[in-house]
Each structure stands twice: as C-alpha cells, then as structure tokens.
Amino acid sequence: MKLGQATIKDIARELNVSSSTVSRALKDYPGISDETKRKVKELAEKLNYRPNAVALSLRKSKSFTIGVIIPEVVHFFFSTVISGIEEVAYANGYNVILCQTNEKLQRELSSIDTMLANQIDGLLVSYSKETEEFSHFSKLMAQNFPIVFFDRVPEIENTVNVTVNDYQGAYDATKHLISQGYTSIAHLAGPKNLTISKKRMDGYQAALRDHGLEINPDWILPCPMGTQEESMKITEQLFEEGGDFPNGFFASNDIAAAGAMMALKKLGYKVPKQVGVVGFSNWQFCSMIDPPLSTVAQPGFKMGEKATQLLLEMIDNKDRSYDATKTLVLETELLIRKSSVK
Amino acid sequence: MKLGQATIKDIARELNVSSSTVSRALKDYPGISDETKRKVKELAEKLNYRPNAVALSLRKSKSFTIGVIIPEVVHFFFSTVISGIEEVAYANGYNVILCQTNEKLQRELSSIDTMLANQIDGLLVSYSKETEEFSHFSKLMAQNFPIVFFDRVPEIENTVNVTVNDYQGAYDATKHLISQGYTSIAHLAGPKNLTISKKRMDGYQAALRDHGLEINPDWILPCPMGTQEESMKITEQLFEEGGDFPNGFFASNDIAAAGAMMALKKLGYKVPKQVGVVGFSNWQFCSMIDPPLSTVAQPGFKMGEKATQLLLEMIDNKDRSYDATKTLVLETELLIRKSSVK
DNA sequence: TTGTACGCGTTATCAA
C-alpha cells in the first residue's frame, strides 16, 4: 500500500483532536463547531485524505462490491452485458469484481469462494457449460445471499433471473425462414445442458410444427463448442452424407451460423439464393460479412443493467427472501439481412 | 453480508479455546497439539469457515486486488487483454476489479479514486482518448504506487509499459501492400493523442519513404471515432472529391478497414483487384468477411498476461522505484488474407 | 502448548 495515504488518525494527531471528532467533522455531523469542521476539512484536503474502504467494509459488514461470474470475457454478448453491469454498478457506488470461468465448473466454484471471502454484497451469475448441478448456488440462497442469474438460468426453484425470450427469438427466426420459402430447415444447436439451448430448440421446433413442416431429427445438429470450425465441419459432413439437404439453417449462435455460411460457400451453394441462414446474438461482424447475416439481436447491455438493478434492490432489501422464481424476460429483435432473403 | 458466515471467534467459543489458537491451528503453525488442530479443522469445515479477506486486507495493508482501467469492455482487443489479466491474477490469488472509462477522463479520475479507496495493490491502465495530461498517474508513481500501462502508453517519464510494436506492424502492413503492387496508399488514422496512432502513422510513412513512394497528406484520413460508419463516410467523400484515388488502404484498426471495404464495394471498386486493404488488430470478424481482411494481429492475451506479471513483480518488490522507463514491446504478426493480395 | 493484548481504519455509543 502507499505510504503516503493519510488516515483519520493522522488528521486527529496533527490537529490535537480525537479521531471521532475528525470522523464527524468530515461527514458534517451535527454538533461540531464550524471552526473545527473547517480545519479538519482543510487538512484532509491538504493531505489528500481518502476514507479507507476496506476498513469501512469491515466496520459495516458491507463492501459495496458485487461479484460477476461469466464464462468468458472475449465474447461479444457477455462483454456487452458486463458493460451494462458496470454502468449501473458504477452509478450506484458499487465496485465490480470479475471472474471468468472459461466454462469450467472448478473455476466457477473457486471463484465464488474467493469472492465470498472478499465479502461481496451480491453475485451476478451466468454459469459454465460444465455446471449441471446447482447446490453451490442454492446453499448461498438458503442463507439469503443475493444472487441474480442472467442469460444462463438454472433449473432450480425460487431463483431471480434475467433472460431474453430465447424461445420467441428462435420461433421468429425460423418462421421468417419459412416465410421466405425455405422449406427444410436445419438447426445448429447449442450445448444441451443450457436452458437457452433448449428454449431455442423448442422455438425452432414449434415454428416448424405451426407451419406444417415436419421435424427431421437428422437436421438437428449439435454444436456444443459453438466455434466456426465446428459448425463448418458439421455442415460439410451433412452435405457429404448424401440424401436430402436442408435449404435453411437456424443457428443458436452467430459464430456457428457464420461457419455454416462458409461451409456452404465452399461447397458451392449460394446464400441466400439456395440456402437461407439466420444466427443468434447479433455479433458485430453480422453486418460486415457477405452476405450480411440475419440474426436475433439480444439486448445484452440492457440485460446487464436490469440484472444489476435487481441485485442492488435485493441487497438494499435486507428482509429479502427467495419465495418464488422471478424471471425478467427481455424481448429479442429479429434483424433481417441478406442471408435469409431470397 | 450473510448471517451464516462463521468467524474464528465462533470456532474458538464453541471449542473453549482462544481465537489465537484457532488461528494458528488453521494455518498449521508449530506448537499446536495435533488434537487441537484436528478439532479446529473439523469444526471449521463443518461451519464452512472462510477467512474474511476484508479483515486480512486491513490487517496486512494488502488487498490482493488489482485494479484495471480500460476504455471499454466491448472491444475485441481489450476484452482479450482482460482475459489475459484475469488468468495471471487468478493464478496468483489476486482479484481483478474492473472499471471502464467509456473514453471519458472524468470517469478515469473517479474510477481511480474508488479503486484507491479500496486499497488495490496496483493498477493496470489503458487510458481514455480524452486523457492528455497524466498528473493523476504521476502523483501515484511519486508515491511508489505500482502502475503498469498497456497498449496506450503515456508520454511521461519512468513508466512501466507493455505495448505491441505498432510501428513495425504498420510498417509491415504498408510494405506488404506496396509489394503487392499497390502504389498509392491511404491511411485511416487513429486519434491523434494516442501514442499507438502516432506509431502506426510513423510506420506507414516510413514504409512509403523506404520504397520511394511519396507521402500524400490528402490521403492521411483521421478516423478519431474508429467506427465503421465514420470510415465509410470518409472513404466515400474521398472518392467523391475527384482527382487521384488511392489504390490501397492501411487502417489503424479493423473496424475502419471494414468500413472502407464496404464503402469501396458500394462505390463499385473491387477488393483486392483494384484496391488493397489491411487493418490492425485481427478482430474475429476479419476471417469471416468477404474478402477476408488482411490485418496486423496484436497479442492481446499475452499483453494482459505480461502486464499483470510485471505488476505483480512490482507489488512483491517493496523497494521498487521508478528510475527509468521500462517498456516491454510485443511483436505483431501480419496476417495476409485475400483483401490485400492481387 | 496455549492465552492475552494490541493494532489495522473507521464509526457508534456513551460519557463528559
């Protein structure tokens, strides 16, 4: 720590008053003479005094710090969410301490441990792909510790969540492909244990059913990694197998969609003329690639803001209780670009 | 804070020993009977005891927390750096508290204030575009407070920095365009007060000079915002003006390069046949757009790692001193894709 | 082998 950091005691000593007087003077408490106040504040200014937030945390059992658990920072959607979190936290005088799990459960567990040791006032969580069991969260909730889940929401009881309407987003995207005349639509699906993957899958299937199209299990293609390479390979394999080909792709994320488009190009298929493609998330590159990728935009920044607002409310509300699942669902927006318009 | 959080005192009371005994037992200090150790550890486990890091910070005047000041999280390069920072910090038992300035000086100043109040052990900084004066940093350095600057490095004395070789990267990119037969090369330049912008400009100009090409001031195009829209507009304007046109673009960032490419497409010019384009940073989308964008890759993750390693060394080294500027320069890599190959 | 006492920086309480 810096040597030069002045404390209340330093001011008190120099002014020959007690530290309580200094403390009160600095906070404009009643019952301190204007003269003393003036002197104290002057010296504080001169010594560049800053209250020690660590001591305050200890004293008040409150750290004004919230923890954020996120799979990875280098991910357009998540970094957008972080940005929203940061804004609201900052505006309310809270610090944000960040841990990325890299999709590892072990990392999630130990991150939570250190954060708790640091007396965070609450936790914002989007859990890892490896997380299939949630007792490390429910234990905390049983102690009334404030947690808000965002995007990736666990299937346990009485949680507070913020998600987007993944079902509707997927439904809209698939319906759009159908309305454009694509009749046989494949789905590049996300990791199975994530609720968002299930919801997107459900929306996709519901749209097919509602429009009298049958669901072909061979065209449900799991892309657990969600990388470009993976979906390229999967798409190529699909076409190599022979038999019927899909003429539309709805991907549960943009990267997979881009990978499919690249594979299609390589295979000599024209997008959107022969095959239509829609992604999910609206990464920045969507409008830059050729053809520009239609996609379902998720309000990441807003999600970060809302989740943080909810968390801060829970923190302020000492008599909070987890008595029911409360989920705030943000609507998606289908952005139609060229990749899906015949 | 959670009510259920057990302290050393709780353990001591329950076991009828003093809290110092508990403290020592937990840390396997010599001179504690095995019996006592066992009992203490058992109960600690049972009560789910976690040392209170806040109390430790206060006691030791060390928080095991480092602060990170960054312009924005939603930026491929910076999020990559954060990821590197997080990894090294985590591996060494440090927490990362994050503030984004949104390119605002005011935000930078107040973020530093709160971080200092929270007793961070050191600071990693990439300053805002508005920052043109660095006394808020030099004051801290005068108190021997550990700071490492990364990417955006201030022009003040005796700093510790990690950058990439922006000059060489720009030189390589420009040289490559020349070697591909592009003879009149424009530069989409970054904000003037950033050293990285200057270095990239210098590299660009040096390459031109070294190959006997003249520098045309009309073709140095400032893109202070660095957005796609901005560079599209600038590129279109350039071609509307009439007169000679450049047949090559070296942009100081990928987004600007992508904007230029889109403008060129719109104007009916073929990339790379008629015009070559090279960007800077290697955003994810570079390989996805059409044609794929050649670019200068920056080792962002490595930069985060190295900067954090340096910072932790400074923190450990109590008798540190800022007696000279130390800059670690990481090399860039020119990635040649289709956008610049005739 | 264990306990006592103090201090890290701050503030709330009680007393003067």
Add this chain to the structure above:
DNA sequence: TTGATAACGCGTACAA
C-alpha cells in the same frame, strides 16, 4: 461541542 472506548475479523509478539 468533544473525547474515550469498543467493535468489525484477523494475526502476532509476548507472556504464561
């Protein structure tokens, strides 16, 4: 109007 004291949770020098 101000001061003395205790407490937040922990570690440690000193005493026993």
